[in-house]
Amino acid sequence: MRRGSRGQRDVLVAGVGMIPFTKPGVGPAYDAMAAEAIRRALADGGLAYDRVDQAYAGYVYGDSCCGQKAIYAAGMTGIPIVNVNNNCATGSTALFLARQAVATGAAECALAVGFEEMRPGAIRSSFPDRVDPFADFDAACDARIDVDLPLALRYFGGAGRDHMERYGTTLRDFARVRAKASRHAANNPMSLFRTIMSEDEVLAAPMLWPGVMTRPMACPPTCGAAAAIVVSIEFARRHGIDAKVRIAAQAMTTDKPSTFDASDMIHLVGSDMTRRAAEAVYEAAGVGPEDIRAAELHDCFAHNELISYEALGFCPEGGAAGFIADGDNSYGGRIVTNPSGGLLSKGHPLGATGLAQCYELTHQLRGTAGPRQVDDLRHALQHNLGLGGACVVTLYEGVGG
Template sequence: MKAYVAGVGMTRFEKPETREWQYWDMVREAGGAALTDAGITYTDVEQVPVGYCFQPSTAGQRAVYELGLTGIPVYNVNNNCATGATALMLAGQLVAGGVCDCVLALGFEKMKRGALGGGAGGGDFSTSPVARHYGVMAARHGFGNTPPTAQIFAAAAREHIERYGTTEAQLAAVAAKNHRHSAHNPYAQFRDVYDVAGVLAAPMVHRPLTRLQCSPTSDGAAAAVVVSERFAEARALTGLVELAGQAMTTDTEESFSSGSCIDAVGRPMSREAARQAYERAGFGIEDVDVIELHDCFSVNELLTYEALGMCAPEESGKLAESGATTYGGRWVVNPSGGLISKGHPLGATGLAQIAELVWQLRGDAGERQVPGARVGLAHNIGLGGAAVVTLLRSVQSG
């Protein structure tokens, strides 16, 4: 069976502690907006997967109770930074598998200010779920005092520079593009515009990544209503976007055997998830118009270009500075501003990507609109690990 996104909603992503609200307030706002956008009520919803990382067990129920007390199943989902896309994938499987006709996927996060620690415990990462990943980094690059997630992606960036001749300016070009895009996004945490020189001049987090190349901690929520074809027809729903293909992968031996942080942070996972998603959708990257991908750090956007088949590994830096991934180029990547500028509340990120793509494919993205966008791709990844690739197609595109 086909599954469609019928409605989306999100809160503005904000610096933690900016607003006096609880996570259930975020869900009421984002979930309510998605239901209204779909033209349904919570009583139509049959099941709810809810993603988050930093709240207690059954926080999903507490949050969803703000939308209604109907007794339906609520699933609590945690897959690190890929949590939001995981919730969406569960919703898509429930509908495509014929279990449900209407599912609400939710994601939220209420975070603390400051850098994300990554569970490394001040260098003692032996009990962390990502111990093997940090072990790859430590064996080759050592382990410092900066945030461990920044360290491992910075190590991947240095390897990319050494292996492919990528320049620091090319890494900065990714961030400059995404900050420029976010200027037109009212949901973005940051809307200031920087050029490459400004990105490079920002304070260093872990060489070669400056602060403006790193996603911030954020508060926020996002939601998507997923429905079956028969439900949509019975309710005469409009504005539908097809979930044309979805795939999730986790780490394989390739993630660790090379001893490379490029592999440890997920390029092999992303490559395989993309391959499966293309196969299920029946089309590939050449058919995609607009992309929301997981630029938690600028280097990960380059790694994802490669994994999605947009270019060869040695060409991703050049692709970033060529203009091919912004307005007027071959693809528009992260028109929302991406994680770097829009913000990164872990549980909400994957669903916020879907919201942006649905607006783009409907032609409702305002100043951010990608002209003629009919096919979109979302890429959401989490260390530990999980990579989710979702292909979306406007119903009007056939």
């Protein structure tokens, strides 16, 4: 039996499933979406639901036990079902828990499913009559940002503005990130927006924050679901599963005082969490950012993708504009970032996003990504961030023939 860090067992991704994301109000209800993603993941792994020992269901906007409602449509075997909510990092948190269950021997086969039935428009609180978990974030943001905009836009736009002021980053740099996302999404049938946009078209779009952000630089709310089945090597052997993807390392981080103490919007939106999670993953796996050829990272805004390049170690601090200008974030460059088109093109159904990233990278490492395929791929990195906060970074490795 192979053991990874801290004596834990290796964990394989046996099956993944996903449905195309849709605009709010267009697709099926959350339970139907989630059940279909689960069925696809089971079929992809050649497994029946009764082989699953534990299940973790991630969603943000829903009542208690939505996970049971969603999973029961795929099977009812009496197994533990855990409902997970960690804001935008919910899907990867469900995966973190499923992997942990298998790695520690608590389960041989675990399911992670993420889903979201979003409302149109800006994200808002569902419980305005009680203490807001973002009160400290809002206070820190208010001390730096004096514009009347939805909070997520103020957070990430403010971080982008800080980067512009500190390092000379320009609005065109963010437009290049968005244009790149559209080129990648054109080859992804799961992406909601597949029309290619040029940098100039991104810049000519309506301004959400003059000089800081145009509309295409912000991801839209969408509805959708994705799922993954993770198993031990022993389970895979017993059941004849030819799993070609291993979770080589994974880390979850939350905020430290630096999030609020630095009076820095880049810290406030999670760059410190990202950096610590990435460093932990690199150390555990014995690889570095120079070994990564593909990454799905949390591009809720083009600004956060650019900031994340630096936090993940893809380029030096302040070097993101050069990284982009050199084409190192796309095909033919060093690291193909968001080959799926990312959140900017797929949209962002909060609970599903992290598992949609897992879906993409699993297919990339299997060599089954079609026209999106990244060549010579051995390691792929996933970065999923939720303010409030949580960050999950996962390193996948191709194994077998």
